[in-house]
Amino acid sequence: MYVKIAATKFVLEWITENLASLYGVEDVVYTGKTKYQKVDIIKTSEFGLALLLDGLLQSAEVDEFVYHESLVHPAMIAHPNPKRVLIVGGGEGATAREVERYKSVEEVQMVDLDGELIEIVKKYLPWSQEGFKDPRLKLVIAEGRSYLSSQPDGYYDVIIMDATDPAEDSLAIQLYTKEFYELAYRKLSENGLIVTHSAPLLMKTRLVLSVLETMKSVFPKTGLYAVYIKSLEAMWSFVVGSKGPLPSELSGEEVDRRLRERGVKGLKFYSGALHEAVHRLTDIYLGVFREKGEVFTDSKFAKTLREAAEE
Amino acid sequence: MYVKIAATKFVLEWITENLASLYGVEDVVYTGKTKYQKVDIIKTSEFGLALLLDGLLQSAEVDEFVYHESLVHPAMIAHPNPKRVLIVGGGEGATAREVERYKSVEEVQMVDLDGELIEIVKKYLPWSQEGFKDPRLKLVIAEGRSYLSSQPDGYYDVIIMDATDPAEDSLAIQLYTKEFYELAYRKLSENGLIVTHSAPLLMKTRLVLSVLETMKSVFPKTGLYAVYIKSLEAMWSFVVGSKGPLPSELSGEEVDRRLRERGVKGLKFYSGALHEAVHRLTDIYLGVFREKGEVFTDSKFAKTLREAAEE
């Protein structure tokens, strides 16, 4: 049979150990290595300009806002009045941009390990620039967990985890363990929430449910929702832990009302209707694809963490 | 970097001309060719047992019901009282199985070109067997469009198109043109509906919207909904044309009520809640990823159809 193929160059990206995607590359805008990771900024055929870290697509022109709005707004809107927000990771700047839409926010701290990366994205990714301009943003170049542990207890209203994907054999796993969530719990204020992106809901169900289980082992209330993101070719999952209300407790009408009240403008994707639909759908899919997660502890990954430390 | 890879054998499947998926194969259960197509029944790493026709995954053990329930029930439930149903394609048998859940149905005709395929799937796909056992099923081995044109006008309450995917360079396109939908319109009864699966909503938006535009050029009411299907790695789209009510006009509660009233049992995925959420989400995504379709006519594909006829 004849297959119509337009691209000649492709990214080969592994989604699971049995599943990969090949997507067309038109051009390479930037390629290099920072102290911490391999950075590619490429023009893709299907997703427009895209940022890849260590070969994994982080976000793309065609729908970076779908990812960033889905990560930020459910937690921000569920909190009664978020004033102090911490972003862990998020070097791309767009997570900060979404947080900055809230007039109530007084301080946005963003702690990212990779200062070189931030310079690169500011130069090459048009959508990364806006987020860095707001005077409420305080950018810290440091390792997230250490930084968080050095901050005062009960300080943050919302913590947004926009770090490297969780993987059991990666150092990034230290931002997804019980001990990390215990630390986050202490640093959150009374009604504080933490939200973390995690992994494709249906392709890595056990991993996603493990992040949820781990969150459950620390926070009184937890939630999980997944949003289909074209450039990630997946229903990407987000896990929430809360000392107060949860996003899923809000009706679509309430979401829309709060967005208005809090002066949130410029959204392209997120809305009350979206909020309600994705929570409902996530529950339906989890009912169908049943798996069991486990609590992630530092000690479970001791070997990974030790090896990473050695290098 | 080290990538954990478990599978050694993969299917390479092209989703668009710039995008392909590589998914792990554990074993090959059956491989061969019928008069019409290449058939592979394989044990995949991620999706369980799967049927491939000409190298494209049709459905898989892990969620064939997600696809088949999503294809059948919205149209069946929107119709006031479906008695005579035609399935075009559907050789796998599972579409018939879903239709047969309705007590009101008196006659299910299934017309598929490939009699050999039906024998193969009955032997190897556990989920294909149930559908073939119901005495209301009338199986016809014939080309769908010719068969439909030979049937009495106004005969069918619901026509379900479960044929080869639409592609502008494939002969199957003749089941997605204005002329075909005009034929279907004539063959449908007063409140009749036709539903067709089409393509991934966000990866082939223009194609999906063209199927919708084509449907609109014939039917007074049309609809579009998309459901994420893990084994297809996509939000797969379904397009509806109706002479009477549309699925989208029904609330979730009404869907659930009708499912009960009509004695529909054994569903694993479809429900009122699902119905409402997917319709809402589809609208949201279409609002974000705006494209324009075009009306597909026989003459547009004259060359394709002529060449296919020559071979």
Add this chain to the structure above:
Amino acid sequence: MYVKIAATKFVLEWITENLASLYGVEDVVYTGKTKYQKVDIIKTSEFGLALLLDGLLQSAEVDEFVYHESLVHPAMIAHPNPKRVLIVGGGEGATAREVERYKSVEEVQMVDLDGELIEIVKKYLPWSQEGFKDPRLKLVIAEGRSYLSSQPDGYYDVIIMDATDPAEDSLAIQLYTKEFYELAYRKLSENGLIVTHSAPLLMKTRLVLSVLETMKSVFPKTGLYAVYIKSLEAMWSFVVGSKGPLPSELSGEEVDRRLRERGVKGLKFYSGALHEAVHRLTDIYLGVFREKGEVFTDSKFAKTLREAAEE
């Protein structure tokens, strides 16, 4: 298992209909389309800078000389005294460079369809520049077969075919048919030779032997030799037709003697020892992997050629 993977971007290149290569891309130096073909100049991980036409690697920094020396010298050295040489294709310039090493050569005509391509390679491929500087070179932008038919009979001593690879479904096939070789025969002088590169000896044995059979149907003497070329990941084949002597008739010593006598300097790969070894190895492999070719005629490809003409 863990697989060490360094590249994130790859070319996916099809070698046969069942075999493809994925090779790492570091950067894209140029990408665009001329009137005739898609052009990519990329920095590959394994082969250095490389030129791709319509997604197929033509030659690469690491061993372009292996290809070009292997194409040019056996025929040039077998001819008693080559003065007038025609290159069909060869837009990259390096084939001309090899021909120009011969002091005896008075005129090098190079006919390539794609003038835009020539401008691109001169700009981006360091190894393409030298060949264009020699005053004996006459560059003609035209279709090769038409051009050749407009030239005087008995004019050329050597014709070197450096055109698009032969493929039964490509328009380029018209440069590999009996009718084309009959034309070349007429245009060659008394001891004239034609050489054409063709395809991977062991991956497309039948195709290579068909080019040889076709050559045999026209020329009194014919030969075939294959040289392993790293960047083509194959033993690439070259087919010769001669009105006089053949390369295979020369011993390694004779080859070295003639290279000296003819003032050929600057070779990096080709030598008498190489000449002898590749001829011997080719015969051994053909003895092991026996297949049968067929004579290619214009009429066999009439449909391909007509369709190409229509587009």
Add this chain to the structure above:
Amino acid sequence: MYVKIAATKFVLEWITENLASLYGVEDVVYTGKTKYQKVDIIKTSEFGLALLLDGLLQSAEVDEFVYHESLVHPAMIAHPNPKRVLIVGGGEGATAREVERYKSVEEVQMVDLDGELIEIVKKYLPWSQEGFKDPRLKLVIAEGRSYLSSQPDGYYDVIIMDATDPAEDSLAIQLYTKEFYELAYRKLSENGLIVTHSAPLLMKTRLVLSVLETMKSVFPKTGLYAVYIKSLEAMWSFVVGSKGPLPSELSGEEVDRRLRERGVKGLKFYSGALHEAVHRLTDIYLGVFREKGEVFTDSKFAKTLREAAEE
């Protein structure tokens, strides 16, 4: 553009960290795991029936004899009178078959770790059976290095290494270190030779030259030759160490004479002509693609070996 693709299932095999091959799979004959490795016996589109261990093709129907004859005969023919031969690895049986062609051979010991694998290949690979039938064969299921160290010094005339490919991050590397070759040196008789296959000459030149350097650090005479093997899509390298004569010292005529004298029959590929041509070509390519190897020692791989031991 349209690409003609016939296969739907492929093996994805990594050749280097920047280069992979995708080759068509028709059917899976056997798939499973032994205590030591993943075993796949598949019907490939291009190479016929093939054996894969841990996802790497070992040999295939279409040219297993090319590999096995190239591995065995140069060393066997270079030795003045080989009587006692040790094969390390070689579970496929075809290496033994080649050794058994020599009438002078009195004893063939074959030591392979994986007894389960031997049972599998005997059942499914037609070409593996013959080698196991000869009464001179003594099969030992054990780890090769330990086994060799338990044997008497000066015992073997030829040692043939047909083990897992060398890779710096694999446990198999312990069969390619200086310490291993010192052990082999002690166990070889006066004119004894050891030969090992290694890796693709041009794709992993540094690795191949490191095996050679390592051999040089122990043996007074060493050699390297490479043979293009279709199913391995490479010029596969073989490294020899000798206490007496080397294969490269023999002319083609001498090779043919010895093959006759020693009653070697049934060869399909190897001959004096092949012998001479491949040695000459290998030297030419090494002259062109110059790299530097290093001596591999146990201590260099101490971490790899320790980690492997821990698992």
